[in-house]
Amino acid sequence: MTESSVRQGAEIPAYISLVSGAFSGVIARLFVAPVDVIKIRMQLQSNARLYGTITSTISTIWKNEGFTAFWKGNVSAEIMYLIYGSAQFTSYSFLNTHLSRFEKKHSMNIPTAIHSLTIGAIAGCAATCSSYPFDLLRTRLISNEKPRFVSLYREIKDILVASGCRGFFGGGFLSVLSVALTTGFSFAGYNVLKGATFGTIFEPTSGLIAGALSKFLVYPLDLLKRRRQITTSCTVSQAAVGIFQKEGLRGFYHGLIPSIVKSAPTTMLSLYFYELASGQLLRMEESKRLNA
Template identity: 45%
Template sequence: MSNSHLHQGVEVPAWISVIGGSVSGLVSRFVIAPADTVKIRQQLNGNQDKYRGVSRTIRTILHNEGIRAFWKGNLPAEIMYLLYGATQFATYSSLNNMLTQTEQTLNIKVPSSVHALALGSLSGSVSIAISYPFDVLRTRLAANETRQFRSFVKETSEMYYKDGVRSFFRGIQLSITSVAISMGLSFGSYSYFRDLTANTPFESTSGLLAGILSKTLVYPLDLVRRRKHMTYRGSFAHAILQIIAKEGVRGAYHGLTPALIKSAPTTAISFWCYEWTVDWLLSAQDRFN
């Protein structure tokens, strides 16, 4: 099997994990920003005709707001992805060492995919808690349907003035649940698919398959999370029942297509960038030692 720096028991220095995660987050965010904007518009306005279907949503945004609109909210999103990627992979790497040592001490045989699933859930939860305010800001800025870009600073000030610090953490409980499940599935399935396709031409598709699987299974949670960033209050059950009552069962999956277009490549790019950056940094470290 080809080497993976996320594999069970592999040790990566903390500073290298932080840099690798930061590069992973920044690159993947910039590439998928347009698909993310389309997804958010459909999640928030999926019952409007102008946002039905990916192609119609793209045409609506282009016609009304111009091509730059696909990068609305990109500043807080880049900050969020940088913090998220750095925290996620650094936490994963640290916990990987700790959990592996515990398994060896207790003489417990844990499948690598189950090991990765547990670590992915934990590292995802820590990462979303740290980066969450920027996720809320990204959603609100991307929801703006005018040609004028809203100011990052002005939006932050208005949110704080209107509802205080809690406005930056609205829906965080649901987000932690959603991300814990999603990241657990992403890391677990990535490990499983890499083991399954090791040393074959299909090994490079592991991240893509992991992204499709994890996003499809947790999508309704993600949709409600976005709605709660804007107007929705109450529990997940109450919110999802409201959506179904107004928009039907399909309402819980508004924006799934652009979400998959975004999520599958994002997961693939994220894992690939991390693995490549860590490889490069470890090689550079060896050359200078």
């Protein structure tokens, strides 16, 4: 097995991180689109009869909206994943390189988990800020329960008329916070697990486990973010109190299972395809250098 492109101290050129991150984001999204729709519907709806379980949610969507409804919001989601993936991995690679050099220069020995958690969280912030409007559009398009799709152009126009440019950042603070924590935990968990299982049959599961654990730890923030993306008529604390009063503690975990089912393989696929693409581009770069 080749060394990881996200390991502590790895130095990856910016253009390779950019291209590889965009590629990994787009490919990962193709695999998880239907699960994403199920998860977001369960997060947004409090009707337990229709959206209380995965099977009832699938049945409701299929019966009322048709099979293609499982790809609602996919255009905005693909754009979001492309921007998010490129920004996340480019930021992570840049920070990884310079922080590692700083540690080496000053003879610092920062544990891998802390190193990855810190730069992963910052990279998550940068990626979220870059791609957030498309995340919001994805959520609003998926929340549409009518059989007919709402056009991306119309949704953008409606937001601009109702709220102006600020409307594209509803729930933005929660998104930055939840994604920063999720990304930080994902990179930290991945690097620790990959280091512990390197060269064994368990190495491929590193991304899967890291993705599942990070999503579980941060899930209530993700749910609050989704609710705030649909309506900005109340504060975050009011939304949290409302969920607790109407739905109890379980209300903060609506859609947890499909979220983990989506998040775990998304993290695994994203990291896998990033390492695959970056490894191939690095080999091509090395080949050009040797043949020059």
